[in-house]
Amino acid sequence: MSEQKNQVTPLSELGEFGLIHRLTLNLSPGQPSTVKGVGDDAAVLRFGEHTVLVSKDLLVENVHFDLSYYPLRHLGYKAAVVNISDIVAMNGRATHLLVGLAVSSKFSVEAIEEVFAGIRLACERYELDLVGGDTTSSTSGLMISITVIGQARAEDVTYRHTASAGDLICVSGDLGSAYAGLLVLEREKHAFRSAPGIQPDLEGFDYILERQLKPEARTEVPDILRQIGVRPSAMIDVSDGLSSEILHLCEASGLGCTLYTDRIPLDPATVSALEDFGIDPLTAALNGGEDYELLFTVPLKDYDRIRDIQGIHLIGHMSPASEGRFLQSPQGTRIPLTAQGWDAYPHTTP
């Protein structure tokens, strides 16, 4: 590394995923209990007959959330849920949670209690034990670090890298709604700033606001799949946007894909709100993120079992890598898929 000593590469040049890739190059696990290290929604460890999943995420004020419209209790709830969702995306069940909070002195004890109340509410709702809590001060703002531990039967664990060419691509629920909710909150914030007396106009936006402010992990989806006897061949949760996530599945599995634009599920409330903003709903679904729906693949043979399941949508299929990664319109136009999802290190120039 000595030749790099004087090199200064801006973070924006690599982006979040490029950076993680570079930082975790050439890791060679030595513990017999390590089944899967970095590179999926959670680490997979095996202790005897028990398979244990571990997920960890950071939420940073003014990067991941804006306290001018984000209630603290919702924030705590969401911080827990996004980690629980990672465990669900491995086809596991979250069982334990540890939380670390860094807070500046601008926060009161009662404010921190609100964040914790949200975390504890999520633990009750999803039946997790809160087994570790740590707080420290920060020089600016609030930061929440959550670790969630889960369990799964060894044969149930579902990775990103195990899809096959020909597999069907499915997604639960609908997409783009959390992003639509964010746009509404941002608009009202700016309206309030320019005319401080104004009351926020949030009527009719209940669904998309709830999707942004109180997301849920899709624990019912793996249950449904088990009931109908379908085992997903690969799975990931939609945290950064559909295009980013499907590209992760393609990359990890060494495959291509085709997504059909008319199959991507959108809620009418999302479409209507996005129209107000002049934003194409498809763009929001592909790049918006924070939906916490499950994106998964199933073998073609399961087509009949899955095609009529409510709340699960067939949106495309995996293909050999040589066929590329495309969005296809009903007219047959094919556009290359690129990840424009949420980026932790945005370029300053477009």
Add this chain to the structure above:
Amino acid sequence: MSEQKNQVTPLSELGEFGLIHRLTLNLSPGQPSTVKGVGDDAAVLRFGEHTVLVSKDLLVENVHFDLSYYPLRHLGYKAAVVNISDIVAMNGRATHLLVGLAVSSKFSVEAIEEVFAGIRLACERYELDLVGGDTTSSTSGLMISITVIGQARAEDVTYRHTASAGDLICVSGDLGSAYAGLLVLEREKHAFRSAPGIQPDLEGFDYILERQLKPEARTEVPDILRQIGVRPSAMIDVSDGLSSEILHLCEASGLGCTLYTDRIPLDPATVSALEDFGIDPLTAALNGGEDYELLFTVPLKDYDRIRDIQGIHLIGHMSPASEGRFLQSPQGTRIPLTAQGWDAYPHTTP
């Protein structure tokens, strides 16, 4: 909680431990796998015959470290070691590590690589697998969140709450040296600020600087105890200072204690450096923190086995709670023990 809605309690009023106590009140674990939740150095989970330990810590720039004198690689190493030390303090062996980094755009890719290189070095040295890595941006500075997972035999796990009256109090290594190292670094930083051309004068301070900049977890201590057939009755690591840690043991075990001031181990280099600063070495040992030595209790019957073990010092004994918690000088003067260790939420007025 409605009557508290308008209450605003400053964080400094409760302090770090008071806050954690309040936030984690009335937790009732429901998972059969939870053996011990909050309240010790690590959570204890049981999966079949396997006992798994989980520890989590946050390090925040300008709260826990100052990058003007803290090399990034050392910082990464230390962030890993403080969590490994928590697992050792449970009498376990650390096996897996997950890291979350929040970094502002002032950091280059190469800077983050340095932090990671330190973390990876600690993983190699202590034989841990790095199984999860996440980075995100922050609006200011660097923050490192580490989760370490460890393993132990069920019968080996050592808690804080299991000391008995009459047990001997032991500590490994020496105390106050990391704090002495910090004072030297702070002095040179201020000297450099007032005369920017000046070279830092760090000669003769190797030991205390290493104790501050490259602490190690005392993994050999539990090994030694096993070899001589001594099972600690309670254990904790010294992260916040001896007085804070012994009070944790007393509090958790419902006991009192007496510490003998002349028994508290101090290194000559520490004593000499602290003299320069006009600071009583005993005060540094009691309140300095960051030594990452192990503080533990053993039954009185083990006195003969442990009294001559190099690097382990008998410094006092536990007593019934009614007898209080005291420091005792060779002359027999008894001073009540109070925790003045490192506080994440210092009062603004003394």
